[in-house]
Amino acid sequence: MKFETPAGTNPIDNLRYVGQPLDRVDGPLKTTGSATYAYEWHENVPGLAYGFIVAAPIAKGTITAIRIESARNAPGVLAVITGLDVEALGKADRNAATLLAVDKIEHYHQAIAVVIAETFEQAREAAYSVKVDYQAAPGHYSLAAEKESVDTAMQDEPDKNIGDFDQAYAEASVTIDTVYTTPDQSHMAMEPHASMAVWEDDRLTLWTSNQMIDWCRTDLAETLNMPIEKIRIVSPYIGGGFGGKLFLRSDALLAALGARATSRPVKVMLPRPVIPNNTTHRPATVQHIRIGADSSGLITALSHDSWSGNLPGGTPETAVQQSELLYTGANRHTGLRLTQLDLPEGNAMRAPGEAPGLMALEIAIDEMAEKTGMDPIAFRIRNDTQVDPAHPERFFSRRQLVECLNIGAERFGWHKRTPQPAQVREGRWLLGMGMATGFRNNMVATSGARVHLDETGHVTVETDMTDIGTGSYTILAQTAAEMMGVSLAQVTVRLGDSDFPVSAGSGGQWGANTSTAGVYAACVKLRADVADRLGFEGDNVVFSDGQVIQGDRRAALAAAAAGGPLTAEDSIEFGDLDQRFQQSTFAGHFVEVAVDSFTGEVRVRRMLAVCAAGRILNPKTARSQVIGAMTMGLGAALMEELAVDEKQGFFVNHDMAGYEVSVHADIPEQEVIFLDDDDPVSSPMKAKGVGELGLCGVSAAIVNAIYNATGVRVRDYPVTLDKLLEGLPELH
Numbered sequence: 163m164k165f166e167t168p169a170g171t172n173p174i175d176n177l178r179y180v181g182q183p184l185d186r187v188d189g190p191l192k193t194t195g196s197a198t199y200a201y202e203w204h205e206n207v208p209g210l211a212y213g214f215i216v217a218a219p220i221a222k223g224t225i226t227a228i229r230i231e232s233a234r235n236a237p238g239v240l241a242v243i244t245g246l247d248v249e250a251l252g253k254a255d256r257n258a259a260t261l262l263a264v265d266k267i268e269h270y271h272q273a274i275a276v277v278i279a280e281t282f283e284q285a286r287e288a289a290y291s292v293k294v295d296y297q298a299a300p301g302h303y304s305l306a307a308e309k310e311s312v313d314t315a316m317q318d319e320p321d322k323n324i325g326d327f328d329q330a331y332a333e334a335s336v337t338i339d340t341v342y343t344t345p346d347q348s349h350m351a352m353e354p355h356a357s358m359a360v361w362e363d364d365r366l367t368l369w370t371s372n373q374m375i376d377w378c379r380t381d382l383a384e385t386l387n388m389p390i391e392k393i394r395i396v397s398p399y400i401g402g403g404f405g406g407k408l409f410l411r412s413d414a415l416l417a418a419l420g421a422r423a424t425s426r427p428v429k430v431m432l433p434r435p436v437i438p439n440n441t442t443h444r445p446a447t448v449q450h451i452r453i454g455a456d457s458s459g460l461i462t463a464l465s466h467d468s469w470s471g472n473l474p475g476g477t478p479e480t481a482v483q484q485s486e487l488l489y490t491g492a493n494r495h496t497g498l499r500l501t502q503l504d505l506p507e508g509n510a511m512r513a514p515g516e517a518p519g520l521m522a523l524e525i526a527i528d529e530m531a532e533k534t535g536m537d538p539i540a541f542r543i544r545n546d547t548q549v550d551p552a553h554p555e556r557f558f559s560r561r562q563l564v565e566c567l568n569i570g571a572e573r574f575g576w577h578k579r580t581p582q583p584a585q586v587r588e589g590r591w592l593l594g595m596g597m598a599t600g601f602r603n604n605m606v607a608t609s610g611a612r613v614h615l616d617e618t619g620h621v622t623v624e625t626d627m628t629d630i631g632t633g634s635y636t637i638l639a640q641t642a643a644e645m646m647g648v649s650l651a652q653v654t655v656r657l658g659d660s661d662f663p664v665s666a667g668s669g670g671q672w673g674a675n676t677s678t679a680g681v682y683a684a685c686v687k688l689r690a691d692v693a694d695r696l697g698f699e700g701d702n703v704v705f706s707d708g709q710v711i712q713g714d715r716r717a718a719l720a721a722a723a724a725g726g727p728l729t730a731e732d733s734i735e736f737g738d739l740d741q742r743f744q745q746s747t748f749a750g751h752f753v754e755v756a757v758d759s760f761t762g763e764v765r766v767r768r769m770l771a772v773c774a775a776g777r778i779l780n781p782k783t784a785r786s787q788v789i790g791a792m793t794m795g796l797g798a799a800l801m802e803e804l805a806v807d808e809k810q811g812f813f814v815n816h817d818m819a820g821y822e823v824s825v826h827a828d829i830p831e832q833e834v835i836f837l838d839d840d841d842p843v844s845s846p847m848k849a850k851g852v853g854e855l856g857l858c859g860v861s862a863a864i865v866n867a868i869y870n871a872t873g874v875r876v877r878d879y880p881v882t883l884d885k886l887l888e889g890l891p892e893l894h
């Protein structure tokens with residue numbers, strides 16, 4: 163089904179299931195521990211062997227010798243496989259570095275070998291005995307030091323200029339010119355990267371943990387130089403991805419190579435301390451923002467440049483993309499700079515682009531509001547735009563930013579905020595409120611599904627869509643129930659298998675809208691087949707309560723499958739509505755903090771998000787997405803940072819002891835409000851994404867609240883105590 167014109171009324175609008183705050187259909191499996199995750203598929207697999215990675219202890223250089231004799235002779239060892247032992251591997255475009263080095267080391271903890279043994283402990287013991295000699299080479303590891311040596315060949319986008327920024331900035335009555343930095347961050351999904359591989363002749367089945375089944379399959383085929391049809395990927399449950407599992411990673415390749423070499427099923431899990439350097443991370447940024455406004459507080463000039471680094475073949479962190487769309491301003495400049503660093507590969511992490519971009523822009527806007535003497539909400543509303551500023555003829559399909567801000571202000575009690583910083587005390591605590599805009603684009607992509615109806619009236623949905631903890635099973639079941647007029651109990655959803663139709667997958671907050679739209683398309687076909695079998699004609703056939711109804715005539719849905727099950731398959735394809743309209747999601751984030759005036763300790767006390775993100779398919783799962791994202795934003799504001807060893811070129815705190823994320827005690831009262839925001843331009847579901855929106859802007863709102871509490875403006879994330887203490891006034 164091609165979606166080319168804005169959606170009219172359709173069966174989804176009945177909202178008997180869609181739009182309801184229903185419990186997760188996979189909840190019992192999760193809470194009883196019976197959902198099978200990637201490392202748990204061994205139960206009925208005889209002859210299972212274990213692989214353990216050998217990872218490079220240098221960031222750049224050449225392997226001069228690998229001594230594997232002792233590993234090969236160690237107890238239980240079945241094989242030791244290095245890059246030299248396998249035929250030349252391919253490299254998929256989506257991987258910046260090779261997943262198994264041959265002689266050239268491209269980044270720290272790059273895989274250089276895998277040891278396969280009867281037990282995990284034997285494999286690990288033997289892997290530790292592999293001795294490697296290296297010739298280390300000098301590398302570039304410091305973004306701050308290297309950022310001016312921009313490799314223009316790696317720059318994937320030219321600067322964007324509208325009007326004359328320099329002149330407008332020079333003539334502006336109020337200006338700021340500030341630099342913000344965001345650190346490298348790790349996804350730190352609870353479930354480590356893990357895979358189990360089984361070969362039958364020349365066919366490979368891989369049980370893994372991956373957000374994008376089709377990318378994983380395509381890229382594994384390319385890496386192993388084999389036909390894609392001979393690979394099956396299975397990944398029905400995923401213990402968190404956040405972008406870290408968008409791509410084929412070494413666990414999958416090493417399991418496949420190990421299983422092939424030993425003719426045994428092999429599973430490989432990346433140990434936690436290997437994940438941050440072996441897999442991908444969110445790249446650090448340096449962001450330079452200049453804004454000019456006239457005396458009425460109207461932005462006349464806006465410039466945002468962002469620097470980030472990556473390995474050759476990597477892409478920049480697109481931290482300026484929201485700055486092209488969020489506020490008005492006739493004269494604009496954005497630039498993305500990419501410099502070559504030899505750190506591990508930077509890639510997508512939850513709201514790539516907007517998340518770190520808003521960490522900077524939304525502090526800058528707070529600073530501008532203060533300089534113009536305006537309330538931060540009033541300043542944002544003054545500079546709202548209903549069109550893409552670069553293409554004024556192009557409107558946002560829906561844009562309720564002003565509503566998000568106004569409703570949030572009222573619900574949060576913004577009027578109680580004291581505009582002047584460092585005025586409110588509670589004993590040793592300084593209290594403050596801050597807010598920020600949330601913004602994330604809505605992307606769409608082709609998504610397919612298959613739907614079966616059996617003779618009992620049971621509906622089964624199959625698609626290679628994944629559920630990374632987001633609630634995909636539930637919203638897809640709701641969609642099928644709505645379309646086919648059956649209860650949720652009459653629907654089974656099967657996901658995460660390359661034997662099923664290719665979906666848009668879980669990424670970029672496009673999964674919910676696009677994958678449900680794919681199921682919608684398949685159900686439209688199935689409804690036509692059902693009507694046909696039951697002898698209904700015309701398009702006023704209603705599917706409800708297990709019945710198919712037209713005027714006075716009704717038949718049981720199940721009767722349509724009496725002569726044999728019915729199966730329909732289709733995909734949703736999107737026309738150019740995303741070109742004709744700017745599709746984005748909006749939020750207002752509100753935060754109250756307390757800062758210890760002696761120690762600089764920050765306690766976030768209250769958080770509120772007001773979101774306008776299309777139709778909310780399930781307010782309960784959506785709320786979970788948003789409060790999880792708000793928690794992530796709190797971590798990004800106050801603690802998350804991969805510490806770079808700028809001499810050796812690796813992330814030092816590469817485990818969950820050293821890489822700090824928010825824990826329960828850090829999380830305050832969180833409230834989420836969803837505005838009515840059905841968007842007929844986004845898809846027949848009228849939905850958009852909300853998970854990443856929940857993160858975008860949160861960290862800046864916290865930093866703005868800290869400023870309001872203390873008068874200390876930190877522009878360098880994360881806001882740790884030392885940075886606050888430096889500036890904390892002698893207020894205690």
Ligand code: MOS
Nearest residue numbers: 405511512669670
């Ligand atoms: Mo998201 S960073 O596209 O999983």
